[in-house]
Amino acid sequence: MSEQSTIVLFSGELDKAIAAFIIANGAAAYDHEVTIFFTFWGLNALRKDEVIQTNKSFLEKAFGWMMPRGANKLGLSKMNFGGLGPQMIKHVMKKHNALSLPQLIELAKEQGVKLVACTMTMDLLGLKQEELMDGIEYAGVAAYLGDASNGKVNLFI
């Protein structure tokens, strides 16, 4: 059986999401079974960038409106400078032919990395399945622990 690696992506920042996917894609390239479990602000990396019509309470709408819509809209954990920082990072990544976050996510899917959205947080923040990208799974903390218990590389990002 191949080795299992799991990452909890809790943070909603571009730099942390990039780090998570670089590690995940690297581990998948070495034939690890890899799971990324998206919880809290990490779920924002999975959001579609268009507005999806859904039936929400006022507070759910407020969360949906305040949180970034998808991998292209995330800020940086440091030196965000009101959105200039992410543009700088994207610029240098392009210049160095590094994969962008949306490309890293696509690669992860192609390599069979399991992308799991935390259903409990989705409930709390009022995120609906139709607002998140296709090709992902939905589960709770029990499923995460099941995967994590089989692996040695378990990170919380």
Add this chain to the structure above:
Amino acid sequence: MSEQSTIVLFSGELDKAIAAFIIANGAAAYDHEVTIFFTFWGLNALRKDEVIQTNKSFLEKAFGWMMPRGANKLGLSKMNFGGLGPQMIKHVMKKHNALSLPQLIELAKEQGVKLVACTMTMDLLGLKQEELMDGIEYAGVAAYLGDASNGKVNLFI
């Protein structure tokens, strides 16, 4: 022997503390031995909410005054909005019948999760045992490493 899981709770934010306790309670429900090691700002989740009279230096008093007193006073890592964010999260958690952080802490104790306050950071920040909640243990990094070496799910939050 049952499996060991350890979490270092370094961060002092409500959302990260909730994530730590949800994972810890989940692992305990699956019969893992679970240790949460509270260090740096994570210690604030263990503080009693009343002011405790202690003998402190000026700087220790300053730290004590600036840091939040307990699980009900923590802010969010994102969208804190001067304290409005935590109220929004608490509101939706209550609406969804999710356990609050104080309830998650109580559940962890009932399930035998070992809550350990890092004595080195307590010294640095001037936190005294009488300022922290009852039913916790006190130890240093060596004790943490002893537990962590026995487990596979080791997270730093």
Add this chain to the structure above:
Amino acid sequence: MSEQSTIVLFSGELDKAIAAFIIANGAAAYDHEVTIFFTFWGLNALRKDEVIQTNKSFLEKAFGWMMPRGANKLGLSKMNFGGLGPQMIKHVMKKHNALSLPQLIELAKEQGVKLVACTMTMDLLGLKQEELMDGIEYAGVAAYLGDASNGKVNLFI
């Protein structure tokens, strides 16, 4: 064979770097093989504090100018107060005879902790080897995963 422990130091804050080195030095004292893999803002802890003449693009110069030069210049993740917080922490650490971050780094080197700078992030941020301290290694995510797969204590800080 002795046990392997790895830490990814992604964050560039003083308090998180101190936590990483205290855990690393503790594990090394218990005869673990320890690797700290410095990526993104974590690389700043390895920078020399003087200005090094290098051949850089404008954006690389901008990153170099904005990011802190070395272990003595890092801020705090909480209560930074425009640089006052780090001085408070350094003051109480000195008062308690705790090792400073530069001393913790020296101790780690003496104990054989492997300090590895992430070459991919160095490329992106335009950091050159001559800007980083001596006695460290240079590698990518594959080398990190090789070490991490051999250990159980794998943290992302």
